[in-house]
Every structure is written in C-alpha cells, then in structure tokens.
Amino acid sequence: QKEVEQDPGPLSVPEGAIVSLNCTYSNSAFQYFMWYRQYSRKGPELLMYTYSSGNKEDGRFTAQVDKSSKYISLFIRDSQPSDSATYLCAMGLGQAGGFKTIFGAGTRLFVKA
Amino acid sequence: SAVISQKPSRDICQRGTSLTIQCQVDSQVTMMFWYRQQPGQSLTLIATANQGSEATYESGFVIDKFPISRPNLTFSTLTVSNMSPEDSSIYLCSVVRGDYGYTFGSGTRLTVV
Numbered sequence: 001q002k003e004v005e006q007d008p009g010p011l012s013v014p015e016g017a018i019v020s021l022n023c024t025y026s027n028s029a030f031q032y033f034m035w036y037r038q039y040s041r042k043g044p045e046l047l048m049y050t051y052s053s054g055n056k057e058d059g060r061f062t063a064q065v066d067k068s069s070k071y072i073s074l075f076i077r078d079s080q081p082s083d084s085a086t087y088l089c090a091m092g093l094g095q096a097g098g099f100k101t102i103f104g105a106g107t108r109l110f111v112k113a
Numbered sequence: 114s115a116v117i118s119q120k121p122s123r124d125i126c127q128r129g130t131s132l133t134i135q136c137q138v139d140s141q142v143t144m145m146f147w148y149r150q151q152p153g154q155s156l157t158l159i160a161t162a163n164q165g166s167e168a169t170y171e172s173g174f175v176i177d178k179f180p181i182s183r184p185n186l187t188f189s190t191l192t193v194s195n196m197s198p199e200d201s202s203i204y205l206c207s208v209v210r211g212d213y214g215y216t217f218g219s220g221t222r223l224t225v226v
Contacts, residue, residue, distance in 0.1 A: 004155070006155075008153060034214055036215075041122075041219070041220075041222070042219050042220070043117075043119075043205050043207075043217030043218050043219045043220050044156070044205075044215070044217050045216075045217070046214040046215065046216070049214050088155070088156070090156075090215075101158075101215070102155070103155040103156040104155055105153060105154055105155040106155070
C-alpha cells in the first residue's frame with residue numbers, strides 16, 4: 001500500500017464548477033499537509049498548507065484535513081480555465097521525522113470554458 | 114519566497130553519456146533537494162544536498178549514478194551518469210520554505226535515446 005494515494009484523473013469540469021480533489025494516506029504520524037499546483041512544463045508551486053484537522057480557506061481554494069479518516073481534500077470554487085493543471089497533495093513529518101515529505105502522484109484537472 | 118533557476122530546461126541525450134543539471138537559488142539556503150518526476154508517478158526524492166558535506170541519498174539512489182555537488186549556499190548540481198532510457202524523466206531541484214513547503218525549479222526534462 002502506498003503511503004499516499006491520489007486519483008490521477010483526468011478530471012474534466014465546466015467553467016464555474018466546484019472541483020473536489022482528494023488524497024488518502026496511511027501514516028498517522030504525518031503532521032502537515034499541502035497542495036501543489038503544477039502547470040505543464042513547470043515545477044510544482046505551493047497552493048495551500050495546513051497542520052491541523054479542519055478547513056483552511058484562501059480565496060477560491062479550501063483545504064480540508066480529516067486526520068481521523070486520514071483523508072485530505074482541496075476544493076476549488078468557481079473554477080476557471082486557468083485552474084487547468086495537475087494538483088499534487090503532499091504530507092510530511094516535522095523536524096523530529098527529518099522533514100520527510102511524501103507526494104501524491106497528482107490529479108490532472110481540465111476546466112473547460 | 115525563493116526563486117530557483119534550473120538549467121537546462123530540457124535535453125535529449127545518448128545512452129551511456131552523462132548530463133549535469135544546475136540549480137541556482139537567489140538566496141542562501143541550508144538544504145537543497147533533488148527530485149525525480151516520472152510520468153504518472155509521484156515526486157521521488159533522490160537526495161538532500163547540504164553545503165560542506167556529502168549529499169544524503171534515498172533508498173534506491175546511489176552516488177555513483179547521481180553525483181551531487183553543493184559548493185556554496187546558493188548552488189547545486191546533479192549529474193545523471195551513464196544514462197539509460199529508464200533515466201528519462203523530469204528532474205527538479207527544490208528548497209524548503211520556512212513553513213515546510215517546498216519551492217521548486219521549473220525542472221529539467223530529460224530524454225535518453
């Protein structure tokens with residue numbers, strides 16, 4: 001079993017839709033959770049990070065963490081064609097764990113105009 | 114956040130040859146990381162490069178195949194040696210931000226023929 005599981009998609013939605021991207025994980029020791037966005041031919045860029053269960057909102061993006069279920073989500077409201085990219089979840093250990101970070105394989109998202 | 118310049122952005126190489134990838138950061142950082150991203154797979158950490166000491170390699174990666182230099186706090190190189198088609202991948206350097214998130218370079222797309 002992989003430490004982090006992420007559906008590769010592709011996920012295709014119409015412009016304006018609410019997008020839900022998800023990851024599950026197996027290591028209950030993970031302390032921080034992140035979402036990255038990667039455009040074609042570019043490196044990943046950090047979108048959201050959080051340390052605790054619950055929701056964190058930043059503009060059209062909401063990151064949700066459920067540590068009891070080992071499940072994290074990224075919601076994108078009012079999706080735009082410019083949101084078309086691959087989204088990678090990542091989670092890791094803090095200093096005590098050597099800052100080990102594990103990435104999901106990424107979900108490809110297409111937002112159609 | 115740090116700005117990372119990585120080059121070359123892409124290359125096509127003959128099997129058996131070596132390619133050196135350069136990574137330049139616009140600020141001093143303690144740790145630099147080298148990742149590999151294969152199609153449909155998650156980012157895999159190759160090694161951590163610390164200035165003034167030997168790089169620390171992850172399981173499955175060895176120094177003879179992926180020698181790394183870290184001559185100062187803003188620069189690192191990764192060499193992919195004696196290449197085979199299985200080495201075709203995207204190689205990314207990154208640094209850690211204070212909030213545990215990574216900043217990535219744009220990546221080097223390597224094709225071995």
